[in-house]
Structures are given as structure tokens and as C-alpha cells.
Amino acid sequence: MLEKIDAFFDRRLNGYEEHQLTAIEFVREFYPFTADCLPADQDAVILDLGCGTGLELEYYFKRNTMAKVVGIDLAEGMLKALERKFPGKQLKVVLGSLF
Numbered sequence: 001m002l003e004k005i006d007a008f009f010d011r012r013l014n015g016y017e018e019h020q021l022t023a024i025e026f027v028r029e030f031y032p033f034t035a036d037c038l039p040a041d042q043d044a045v046i047l048d049l050g051c052g053t054g055l056e057l058e059y060y061f062k063r064n065t066m067a068k069v070v071g072i073d074l075a076e077g078m079l080k081a082l083e084r085k086f087p088g089k090q091l092k093v094v095l096g097s098l099f
Contacts (some may be wrong), residue, residue, distance in 0.1 A: 009052070009075035016078075017053055035059035042066040049098040050074075054082040061089055072098050 051071030
């Protein structure tokens with residue numbers, strides 16, 4: 001039986017970041033590169049589709065501490081982890097499909 005995608009990711013929340021950071025080749029270069037491609041101006045507003053726990057946002061918020069980010073994800077657990085990770089940031093999370 002197939003899992004719903006939200007349940008799939010929520011069940012794997014513990015260990016998700018470690019998996020992402022170790023199982024994907026060049027990921028440690030990819031996230032900083034992606035963050036550097038985003039706007040650096042203080043009034044920047046970013047839409048992060050399928051944001052998960054915000055691994056790339058760790059790099060982006062270092063580059064642009066004042067950015068406003070809207071993160072959309074199907075997995076409620078991922079969004080809660082994202083909010084815990086970035087207290088005090090201008091972060092709005094939306095539980096839902098990017099479609």
C-alpha cells in the first residue's frame with residue numbers, strides 16, 4: 001500500500017536532515033549555492049515550495065537575516081520543525097500542496 005506523501009515525510013522526521021545531508025551527493029554545496037542565488041535585499045520575500053525543515057534556509061537566513069519567507073509543505077511535522085528551527089525570523093508556514 002502506498003503512503004500519502006505527508007505521512008511519508010512525517011514518519012521520517014527524525015533522521016530526515018541527517019539523511020538529506022549524507023545521502024545526496026554535493027548537497028553541502030547545493031544548499032549554500034541555492035541561498036546565494038536568492039535576493040539579499042532586506043525587503044526580500046521568498047516562497048519556498050516543499051520547504052521541509054528548511055535546510056537551505058539555514059544558509060539563506062545567514063545571508064539575509066531580514067528576509068520574509070513563506071514555506072509551503074504537505075507534512076505538518078516538517079513545518080513544526082521548521083518553525084522551531086527559526087524562532088524570531090519572518091517565517092510563515094502553510095500546510096498544503098504547492099499545486
